[in-house]
Amino acid sequence: MKVYKRTKRKNGVVDMISNLPDHILQLILSGLPTFEEAVRTSVLSTRWRYMWTSLPSLDLDCTRRLTNFKKNEFKEFVYWVLVNKTLDLDSFRLCCGSYYNMSTVGRWIHAAVMRKVKLLDLSFSPRVEDDEVIKLPHSLVTCDTLEVLRLYLYSCPLRLPAVTGFPALRVLELNSVELLNGDSVQQFLKNCPLLEDLSLVDCSLPSIDDLCISCLNLKTLKIDNRKMLDESYDGRYVCFYTYDRLQISCPKLVFLEYAGHPAYELSFEHLDSLKKAVIYPDATAHQELSFQSFGGTMCRLFEGVSHVESLSLNLYFIKVDIHMQYVRNNPLMWRYGLFCNITNMT
Known part of the structure; x- marks a missing residue:
């Protein structure tokens, strides 16, 4: 010693x-x-x-005023912290806003990968040209130690890699990310062999598009778009990013949370393993639609999760189904009436 x-x-x-x-x-x-x-x-x-630089978990945030770093000083400071030690990293969190370009962020990511990082939590909005999209560094895609990846991109466009990658990735959270198209998401998920937990929070498509989530080993799925509402000039809320069609096909899925403005067309396949569902549709997203036109979507949504052991709904979901007289025609609603957790009662 x-x-x-x-x-x-x-x-x-x-x-x-x-x-x-x-x-x-x-x-x-x-x-x-x-x-x-x-x-x-x-x-x-x-x-x-x-x-402190030898800790297995690093958390660097340029918005914190621990020291009076100037922009270039913080840039070199982050890189120095990452390359100063050779110990493996359990986790690395970095928040740098829009202060740095993707070249700089990619340099930091590569340094973390070289230290065999297991959890990577990145929050950034790199300066890009109007027609440029964010691409994940190749070293990150092929990292064989990364198990958890969280990205918060402030609505910046992201190009998901089409090649097989992330051999150890189990948890993926995309927050405030503009996805280029539904096909790229579907192909990306197929190329992540061990993915078990997927969260899409306030993620948009540039136009009305189809979104297919088909993942063999996925056990937990969260889709939450409750914050993606824009207020128009007359005070009404209009949603610009509702998926046209949403298809979920995950044979090992156990938990599903679906909140916000649902897709106009829903398709559930191979969800026999589903045990718990949380369904919180947002009323303001579809205020221009009648209960009749929106009720069919809610009915199909309920049919897809009606076999679960635990079901949590909000009041808007119940109002739509009652108006459609779905409760009277389908005894499943009565069957689960005693077990449903009804939220947002006010």
Whole structure:
């Protein structure tokens, strides 16, 4: 075991903590409530100055004012933190807004991949030309250690890779991402062999399009577009990104959450394993449609999940089905009436 010389503070008191081995100090830093507090320990002594960079989980955010970094300084600081150590990374979170281009962000991603990162959480909006889309670095696509990928892109367009990749990816969350088309999503999901958890939060297509989610090993699926509503000049809410058709075909799916404005046409296939469903349609998204025209979609949606053990609905869903007299004609609704969790009652 490496032995460190005892250091003294100015008042003559021996600093026993700084004499502890690195792995003990890392455990102490890992136990702090926030990553910022771990960084602040760098002022304690020369021994602590760079100790936080050896943590297996890094969280860097340019919006935090830990130091008075200028733009270029933060750019080099992030890269230095990533290449300063050779230890494997359990997780790396980076939030840099629209301050940097994709070349810089790609450089950071590559450095994290070289450290065999397992969880990557990126929030950025790179400066791109009007006709340019974001492409994921090849090193990320082929990374054999990455298990969790979260992307928040501030509605920037993303080109999903068409080649087989992400050999270890189990969890994928796309938040505020513009997907180029439904076909690219379908092909991408087929190329992720181990994907089990997929979240599409406020993800849009550039035009009304079909979206097919077909994934052999997927167990959890969340589609939530509740925030994607624009208020027109007369105060009415209009949805510009409703999928024309949505098809879900996942034979191992256990949990489904579908919230926001549903597609006009729904198709569920091979959902026999589904155990729990959460369905929260948004009334404001379809206020221009009558209950009659929208009720058929709700009926098909209920038929697709009516065999589950746990079903959570909101009040709008119930109103549509009652208006369509679906409750009277289908005893399944009565069967699940005692077990449904009705939300948003106000």
